Amino acid sequence: xxxxxxxxxxxxxxxxxxxQGTWMTESVQIRPGMYCxxxxxxxVETLGLPNARSWNPMEADWKLPENWQEIIHNGIxxxxxxxxxxxxxxxxxxxxxxxxxxxxxxxxxxDPKNMPVLRAELLRSVYRNDFTTAGKLLQKIPxxxxxxxxxxxxxxVLKEWWYYFFQCTECRRCSVFCPYGIDxxxxxxxxxxxxxxxxxxIDWIATPVSNCYQTxxxxxxxxxxxxxxxxxxxxxxxxxxxxxxxxxxxxxxxxILFITPSGDVFADPGTYTCQGYMILFKYLKxxxxxxxxxxxxxxxxxxxxxxxxxxxxKRLNAKMYAEAKRLGVKWILGGECGHMWRVINQYxxxxxxxxxxxxxxxxxxxxxxxxxxxxxxxxxxTEFTADLIKHGKLELDKSRNANRVMTFHDSCNPARGxxxxxxxxxxxxxxxxxxxxxxxxxxxxQTFCCGSGAGLNAGENIELRMAGGLPxxxxxxxxxxxxxxxxxxxxxxxxxxxxxxLMEYWVPDVEVYGIHELxxxxxxxxxxxxxxxxxxxxxxxxxxxxxx
Amino acid sequence: xxxxxxxxxxxxxxxxxxxxxxxNSYPQETARVLGKLKNRFxxxxxxxxxxxxxxxxxxxxxxxxxxxxxxxxxDSIIRIRAVQSFSASQAVGFVFELKKIIKxxxxxxxxxxxxxxxxxxxxxxxxxxxxxxxNIFLLKATESKRRIHSAFERAGLVTELKEKELLDSDKS
Numbered sequence: 001x002x003x004x005x006x007x008x009x010x011x012x013x014x015x016x017x018x019x020q021g022t023w024m025t026e027s028v029q030i031r032p033g034m035y036c037x038x039x040x041x042x043x044v045e046t047l048g049l050p051n052a053r054s055w056n057p058m059e060a061d062w063k064l065p066e067n068w069q070e071i072i073h074n075g076i077x078x079x080x081x082x083x084x085x086x087x088x089x090x091x092x093x094x095x096x097x098x099x100x101x102x103x104x105x106x107x108x109x110x111d112p113k114n115m116p117v118l119r120a121e122l123l124r125s126v127y128r129n130d131f132t133t134a135g136k137l138l139q140k141i142p143x144x145x146x147x148x149x150x151x152x153x154x155x156x157v158l159k160e161w162w163y164y165f166f167q168c169t170e171c172r173r174c175s176v177f178c179p180y181g182i183d184x185x186x187x188x189x190x191x192x193x194x195x196x197x198x199x200x201x202i203d204w205i206a207t208p209v210s211n212c213y214q215t216x217x218x219x220x221x222x223x224x225x226x227x228x229x230x231x232x233x234x235x236x237x238x239x240x241x242x243x244x245x246x247x248x249x250x251x252x253x254x255x256i257l258f259i260t261p262s263g264d265v266f267a268d269p270g271t272y273t274c275q276g277y278m279i280l281f282k283y284l285k286x287x288x289x290x291x292x293x294x295x296x297x298x299x300x301x302x303x304x305x306x307x308x309x310x311x312x313x314k315r316l317n318a319k320m321y322a323e324a325k326r327l328g329v330k331w332i333l334g335g336e337c338g339h340m341w342r343v344i345n346q347y348x349x350x351x352x353x354x355x356x357x358x359x360x361x362x363x364x365x366x367x368x369x370x371x372x373x374x375x376x377x378x379x380x381x382t383e384f385t386a387d388l389i390k391h392g393k394l395e396l397d398k399s400r401n402a403n404r405v406m407t408f409h410d411s412c413n414p415a416r417g418x419x420x421x422x423x424x425x426x427x428x429x430x431x432x433x434x435x436x437x438x439x440x441x442x443x444x445x446q447t448f449c450c451g452s453g454a455g456l457n458a459g460e461n462i463e464l465r466m467a468g469g470l471p472x473x474x475x476x477x478x479x480x481x482x483x484x485x486x487x488x489x490x491x492x493x494x495x496x497x498x499x500x501x502l503m504e505y506w507v508p509d510v511e512v513y514g515i516h517e518l519x520x521x522x523x524x525x526x527x528x529x530x531x532x533x534x535x536x537x538x539x540x541x542x543x544x545x546x547x548x
Numbered sequence: 549x550x551x552x553x554x555x556x557x558x559x560x561x562x563x564x565x566x567x568x569x570x571x572n573s574y575p576q577e578t579a580r581v582l583g584k585l586k587n588r589f590x591x592x593x594x595x596x597x598x599x600x601x602x603x604x605x606x607x608x609x610x611x612x613x614x615x616x617x618x619x620x621x622x623d624s625i626i627r628i629r630a631v632q633s634f635s636a637s638q639a640v641g642f643v644f645e646l647k648k649i650i651k652x653x654x655x656x657x658x659x660x661x662x663x664x665x666x667x668x669x670x671x672x673x674x675x676x677x678x679x680x681x682x683n684i685f686l687l688k689a690t691e692s693k694r695r696i697h698s699a700f701e702r703a704g705l706v707t708e709l710k711e712k713e714l715l716d717s718d719k720s
Contacts, residue, residue, distance in 0.1 A: 031633055101581045107592060110632055112577035439589045462688045466631040474592040501691050505683060506627070 023118065024125060024151050028160040030057055033463035034109075036166060036456065039206030044199055046210035047312060051199025057162065062155075068198050069153055073130060075194045080131065086190050089182045090127045093120065099174035099184065104449050105167050108467035116174035116184040119164050123191050125151045162200050165191035167464060169456055170307070170339075171412035171449035188454075193309040201308060205455035208304045212316050216299045217262035223296035229265050230294065233275050240537070242529030245282035247294050250327065254293035255364065257324050260335025260381075261302040263493030264514075270496045272535045273336055273514025279523055280385065280516065283394070286526045288365045292333070298323035301340040302493065306347075307455040314351040317343055320378075321352050331361040332378040336514050338453060338492030341380060342417035349375050366391040372418075380414070382491055382515060386423040389430045396522040400534065401432040402541040404487045404518070407479045408437070409472065409499065410447035411492035421445075424491050424515050431518040436483040442475035452498035465498065466505050473506035480507050488512050551659040555609060558653050563605055565649045567598050570625075570642040573634070593628055600625035605646075608665050619672040626673055630680035640673040 035057055044052035055063045065071065080087045099116040101107065106114040113119060128135040129150030138144030145151060170185035178184075195201070211220030221229075227249060234246045248254065258281070264274040284290040298319050305312035324332050334340060349355075358377035361370040368387045373379045388394050406428055414420040421444050428435050442448050451468025479485040488499055488510050496512055503510045521534050532543045555562065571583045571594065581591070588595035603621040607613060629639040646666050651658050 033631075034633075101590065106578075106581075108628075108631075110574045110578045110582065110593060112575050115577070118577075441587060442589050459688050459692055462684060462691075463631045466684065467628075470628065470631075471589070471592050474596070475589055478589070501687050504687055 023113065023121075024146075027156050028163050030159070030163055032058075032460075034167065034461055035163060035464075036202035036204050036458045036461050039199070039201040039203045043203065043206040043210035044201065047213055047315070049199065049201075049308075049312075050197060053199065055199075057159075062159070062200070064155075064158075064198055068158070071197050072153060072158070072194055075197045076127065076131065079190055079193070080127075083190075085183065085186055089120070089184075089187055090124055090131075092180050093117065093124065093182055094180070095121075096179065098177045098179060099182075102174045102177050103168075104171070104173070104451055104471045105169075105464070105468045108451065108470040109167075109464070111167075113160075113164050114167055116168075119168060120182075120184055120187045121149070122157070122161055122164055123187060125149055126153045126157060129153075158195075158198075158200075161191055162195055165195065166202055166456065167468075169412070169449045169451065169453035169468070171453060172416045173412070173446065173449065176416065176445055189306075189310075192307060196309050196312075202455065202458070204458040205304050205307045208302075208455075209308055209312060209316065212300050212302075212304065216297050216319065217265075218300055218302060218304060219262050219266055221262065221266060221299070223299070226262075226265060226296045226299050229271075230274075230278070233271065233278060236537070237275055237279060237535075240531060240533050240535065241279070241525055243282065243525045243527060245278045245525075247278055247281065248292070249294050249296055251291070251293035252327050253291075254327060254329050255291040256293070256331060256333045257298070257327055257329040258292050258294055258333045258335070259298050259301045259320055259323075261337040261340060261493035262300045263302070263497060264335055265299070267493070267497050269500060269512055269517075269536075270493050270514060272517040272520070273496065275535050276514065276516030276518070276520030277335060277381065279520040279525060283523055283525055284365065284388075288393070290364060293327060293329065295323045295327070301335055301337045303340060303343045304455055306339055306343050310347075310351075313343060313347065317348055318352050320348075321355050324355070324377075325357050330359040331373075332358070333381055333384060334378050335381055336491040336493065336516060338411040338413040338494055339417075340413075341420070342413040344376050344378050345418040348378070363387050365393055380418075380420060380423070382420065382423040382427055385516070385519060386426045389427065394519075395524040396431055396519075397524055398431060398433055398522055399542070400521045400531065400540050401518050402434075404432050404513070405434040405436070405483065405485045406432050406487050406489050406513075406518075407435070407476065407485045408443070409450070409476075409488055409490045409495060410443050411490055411495050412447060412449050412453060414491055415447050416445055420491075424489070427515050427519060428489055431522040436479050436485055438475040438479050442471065448472040448475065450492075450495050450498045450502060452502075453492075453494055457494055457498050462501075466502065469498070469502040470506065472499075473502050476503065476510055477507045480510055486510055489515055489518070491515055551657070551662060552609060554654055554657070555650070555662070559605070559609075562646075562649055562653050563602050565653065566601050566605070566642070566646055569645050569649065570597055570601065573638065573642065596624040596628060601642075604669065608662070608669065613665050613668065615668055615672050618669050619676050622669070622673050622676050626676040627680050630677055631684065636674070636677060640670060640677055643670040643673050 038055050038057055041052040041054055051065055053063050095117055103114055103116050128148055129152055135148050135150040138148035165188050168188040170188050172185045175183045208218035212218050215222060230247055237245050264270040281292045303313055303316045305316040355377045361373045361377060361379045366387055370379045408425055408428060448471040450472060452465045476488055486509060496514055500512045517535055531540060534540055571579045574582060582594040585594055585598055600622060604618055607618050607621055647663055
């Protein structure tokens with residue numbers, strides 16, 4: 001850990017030997033199973049991003065503009081001037097190697113270019129060559145480029161950027177271990193921004209971004225279909241509980257606007273988490289008259305613009321505030337999502353804020369002020385629910401989750417991007433009796449990524465995903481074997497989808513649950529019938545015989 | 549001392565060399581990291597490889613080999629190699645290397661029966677490799693359908709004939 005290392009010890013670790021340089025001259029081998037398909041031209045066009053055309057990464061010609069090197073050079077120059085972090089991160093790395101073995105993609109794929117230090121060097125080597133005095137001088141001396149660690153930007157180098165910057169989930173585990181605090185995710189973010197200047201995005205990002213920009217969510221689901229899905233969940237919940245939990249849509253003057261990733265509404269098993277939110281809101285309406293509305297326009301909490309460029313992220317994020325303003329709510333409550341919260345916690349306020357028209361979030365039922373959300377005006381639902389439980393405001397029947405032996409996967413962005421570590425655990429412990437932590441070096445700030453974040457949860461790159469998810473799955477397998485854990489809880493929509501497949505490959509007996517699915521099962525709604533089934537329509541513990 | 553006893557006596561050396569050889573199938577910079585057996589959660593590939601090789605070797609030392617048990621013991625190493633950048637032969641090739649290692653450690657001595665056991669283990673490794681690859685393709689084929697299509701289907705937004713209905717229609 002960085003704070004255990006004294007400056008002298010750090011200096012002792014610095015290797016002054018020039019690198020052998022072989023990695024610099026090897027051509028990239030693009031392997032099927034490891035990369036995502038290229039962005040469709042129509043999706044690139046929607047946002048007016050450059051160089052929309054059909055192209056295939058496996059073909060030699062990537063159909064780049066003639067002056068592509070100049071575009072990239074100017075792109076780097078602009079960003080070095082605009083973002084001080086980028087300049088510092090380019091200059092300050094001493095290649096100590098502390099990050100090298102901390103990346104799930106390196107550990108899983110065994111590809112040295114997935115060591116965070118080396119992935120960053122792919123870009124840094126070009127920076128050294130073109131933007132540093134030493135680099136410019138050294139390239140004139142025979143062998144000097146090797147000494148300075150610089151190399152010119154060739155087509156091979158560009159292809160290598162594309163291949164490896166889309167093999168990073170921006171999870172920031174490596175940065176936890178960096179003695180200089182270099183945020184390697186920001187290097188990937190910059191790398192992807194530069195690639196986008198040439199139209200080199202992947203389709204699993206570009207099409208959701210285009211959908212979100214046009215329709216309001218990543219899947220391109222129109223308002224009526226969004227409402228249809230929640231109506232359908234209402235019917236299911238009524239069958240299970242006997243209570244009509246029909247939500248409110250686009251209600252002007254509601255207390256709170258609720259926004260969650262569209263994956264919760266359309267993708268299993270997130271749909272059960274979504275039903276958990278609906279049950280909670282009904283409970284709060286009946287007991288405490290809390291007025292929560294959903295929006296069919298701001299129908300996406302996630303923001304794949306974040307994986308494209310900062311400008312795109314800003315454009316998609318703006319609709320949350322716009323809708324909150326239109327509806328005149330007091331503040332925004334956000335669902336269980338991963339990168340959504342990094343965008344909100346670290347970027348929203350300076351991108352689209354200040355949201356002066358909203359109130360500082362206060363839980364009207366408990367009086368708790370969410371100080372951390374004072375500026376963004378947006379509260380994470382696990383903070384909200386944990387606060388309700390802490391104040392004894394929810395009636396919970398833990399026995400309904402008695403067949404769940406839980407462990408908890410800290411999603412990278414809420415854990416490392418906003419420090420949300422204890423609230424989800426508190427909810428699990430109050431809704432379920434069986435909870436076992438995975439080993440300490442795989443959870444909380446040191447959590448291992450699911451291997452599919454930052455827009456990489458496509459089907460065509462499944463080998464990359466299974467390899468990248470290995471360190472996480474390995475820790476789940478340990479608690480499964482040791483404690484009989486059968487359920488992996490998580491607070492991220494990508495996780496709910498990605499970890500389900502990951503578990504099928506590595507630990508097939510483990511199912512994936514959102515935390516509010518547990519809440520939905522345990523919460524006793526006023527006037528409910530005796531429940532026989534959980535939200536997945538499986539018999540509740542002790543009700544198995546009744547089912548037969 | 550019979551051949552098996554000699555293997556028992558030199559077990560540690562054989563397994564260490566086998567591990568080293570297997571880890572060296574990765575690029576040099578990677579092998580340096582994966583070869584360090586520290587915490588099993590910080591180095592899952594190195595740890596699973598070491599564990600899997602040791603368990604498999606112990607099973608080979610049994611009088612009668614149980615091929616199912618060997619295949620299960622190989623699962624963790626093969627499951628990993630099946631998603632890494634190895635060809636099929638590279639992924640299972642480490643098994644045959646055991647013959648060379650034993651010959652070197654026992655200074656040229658070899659045993660036909662034991663070589664036969666190693667061949668059987670290689671076939672088990674290949675079986676497991678194929679199962680893992682089939683698993684990958686199946687996950688790839690069903691994932692998107694399960695994720696999104698099933699939600700739409702439940703909501704009645706799309707409809708499709710179920711496998712059972714198709715089979716029934718065949719009967720009619």
